[in-house]
Amino acid sequence: MALVNGFHHLTMSTDGAQEDFDFYTKTLGLHSVKRTVLFDGTIPVYHLYYGSPNGDASTIITTFPFRKPGVYGRRGTNQSRAIMQAIPKGAAAFWEDRLNAHGIAASRVARFGADRVVFAHPCGIVHELVESDGDSREPIVNAAMGIGREHGIKGIYGASVAVMDRTAMDEFLTIALPLEKEADTHEGLVFxxxxxxxxxxxVEVLVDRDSAQGTWTLSGGTIHHLALNTGDEESQMKLRAHIEGLGFTDISEQKDRNYFKSCYVRSPGGALFELAWTTPEGWAKDEAPGEIGKTLVFPPWFKDREDELRAGLEEATFQ
Structure with missing residues (x-):
């Protein structure tokens, strides 16, 4: 039995909360799945979740909008570089036109034999919409935003990671996680x-020995982590033990994320990976099914800090 079953979610540190919400829900047509706050540390920061209407695993993009003066990340090598989402075959032209019409510069390219539309989040993080015919997921429809079934995003396709040492990253992805290597070419590696x-x-691995080291802190303009779905706690703990037993000891204990449980491991190529599984209640733990993502909610352990956190959060209407 595989200890990994697709992606669970992808997480970024972005900039303004309202521009982030508008980008994902209005431009890309994703649905708001959860509005909560960063569970780590003491600084009030939103944690926003987007994806399919029901928040299906492998469709979820999450962000930490972090508009703080002087606190901004540096994109570079040894760091996750691009967020990739799958779209139906033949939908690239629609998205190129739509994005450019929304004032977001977009162009079509091909890499590793896949046609894709490349553009950037307002905070600068590269995004790619990849045409994929190997995808049985239903497209995410958002009629109010003019996105129908023939063009809608299907969910996560993956992410690219920039590294200086391709061999070390190859060993980590194939031995520790483990993923299956599909390609090793002048363009890079595909897993x-x-x-x-x-x-x-x-996961696409691109070699970059020219850029400066990217930052790993929680700061705007960078990808924070890539979460793989272990399905349940047993698989998560087995995979965690396997990774740590190989000597990759930069791995966390299990953390309670209210809707799922997580362990984090830093890869030798710099990218932070998460091992995650959704708890039985999932997104409906604090909002009714069919009504998720419509209110700002806090985990039980922040009950005595709700007023303080609300006061410190950036103003946004989420409309």
Whole structure:
């Protein structure tokens, strides 16, 4: 039995909360799945979740909007570089036109044999919409935003990671996680993420020995982590033990994220990976099914800090 079953979510540190919400819900047509706050540290920061209407695993993009003067990340090497989402075959032209019409510069390119539309989040993080015919997931429809089934984003395709040492990253992804190496070319390396439904999801590794080291702190303009779905706690703990037993000891204990449980491991290529599984209640733990993502909610352990956190959060209407 595979200990990884597709992606769970991808997480970024962005900039303004309202521009982040508008980008994902209005431009890309994703749905608000959860509005809460960063569970770590003491600084009030939103944690926003976007994806399919029901918040299905492998569709979730999450962000920490972090508009703080002088606190901004540096994009570089030894760091996750791009967020990739799958779109139906033939939908690239629609998205190129739509994004440019919204004032977001977008262009079509091909890499590793896949056609894709490349553009950037307002905070600068590169995004790619990749045409994928190996994807049985239903497209995310948002009629109010003019996005129908023939063009809607299907969910996570994967992410690219920039590294200086391709060999060390190759060993980590194939031995520690483990993923399946599909390609090793002048463009870089491609690894398939196991998925029992046969959905094509990948990690692409690009060699970059020229850029400066990217930052790993929680600061705007950078990708924070890539979360793989272990399905349940048993698989998570087995995979954690396997990774630590190989000597990758930069791995966390399990953390309670209210809707899922997580362990984090820093790869030798710099990218932070998460091992995650959704708890039985999932997103409906504090909002009714069908009504998720519509209110600002706090975990039980922040009950005595709600007023303080609300007062410190950036103003946003989320409309």
């Amino acid at each position: 398939r993420v196991p998925d029992t439904n046969g959905v094509v999801q990948r």
